[in-house]
Amino acid sequence: MIGSRIGGGPFIAVDWGTTNRRAWRIDARGEVEAALEDDAGVSSVAAGGFPARLAELREALGDLPMLMGGMIGSNRGWQETPYVACPADARTLGEAIVWVDARTGIIPGVAQERRDAPDVMRGEEVQIFGALASGLVPEDGALCLPGTHAKWVRLRGGRIAGFSTWMTGEIFALLGQHSILVPQMQGKARIGPGFAAGVVASGEGDPLGHLFALRAAHLLDVPMIDGPGYVSGLLIGAEVRAGLRTSGCEAPYLIGRPDLTALYATAIAQVRGTPDAAPDVIDGNAAFRAGACALLGELA
DSSP, X not given: OGGGGTTTSOEEEEEEOSSOEEEEEEOXXXXXXXXXXXXXXXXXXXXXXXXXXXXXXXXXXOSOOEEEEEGGGSTTSSSOOXXXXXXXXXXXXXXXXXXXXXXXXXXXXXXXXXXXXXXXXSSHHHHHHHHHHTTSSOSSEEEEEOSTTEEEEEEXXXXXXXXXXXXXXXXXXXXXXXXXXXXXXXXXXXXXXXXXXXXXXXXXXXXXXXHHHHHHHHHTTOOOSOHHHHHHHHHHHHHHHHHHHHHTOXXXXXXXXXXXXXXXXXXXXXXXXXXXXXXXXXXXXXXXXXXXXXXXXXXX
């Protein structure tokens, strides 16, 4: 069987994104024995350089079978893997793993092949099935996975039934690096008065109209608290309001980096008017590792 290519022994799970790479040596019980994280994302790898990068991982974590997910399987990665169409479950995804060689597999992404709402994901599907396999989310419900391209996902019967993508993180980065707001957006977004003000503004008409207020306040020497927080609250607030409305869910489960999920949890609680009732939060790295184990388990 395909699963025998790795078997039940230790293996290396790799979440290989555009700018970062995270890898873990996982034992037969699913426990982490060693880890590595660096900025060797797919965008930093020269043409023909992926075999050497894989050799680095095995040198650091052990000469073991490897299962990779994320942008490594995109048209910008090592080898493009076809998407699995929605609705998608763990078994369908596991059976579609592309084996580059006898010990190296790439997990495919998931596609929503609708003319009115085409969409794709790579990497988040591993986290989703990891959260499901760990019993941390219900088989029917809504999830939000913050990130550069945030995902709002609908689960039905333990399958990814549909999803939508928001470029919130990328827009925030572009505004902070290439817009007239650069001087006012130095530093990281954090929870505080500026973030809260941005979330409020996101419900007061077009968020694009509120962005320039940050620039105008600077020109007129009007104090504006925490520029990065304000812009983050404005963008995340707009996303959250739309996501809650379209998903029909008051409190989606959050999966991702702790700093990002904290911002989203705060925005969701503020929009709902329930500051003491934050959504359930799941660590994205732990979910990815559990997902890699779950996909292999489907093939055992």
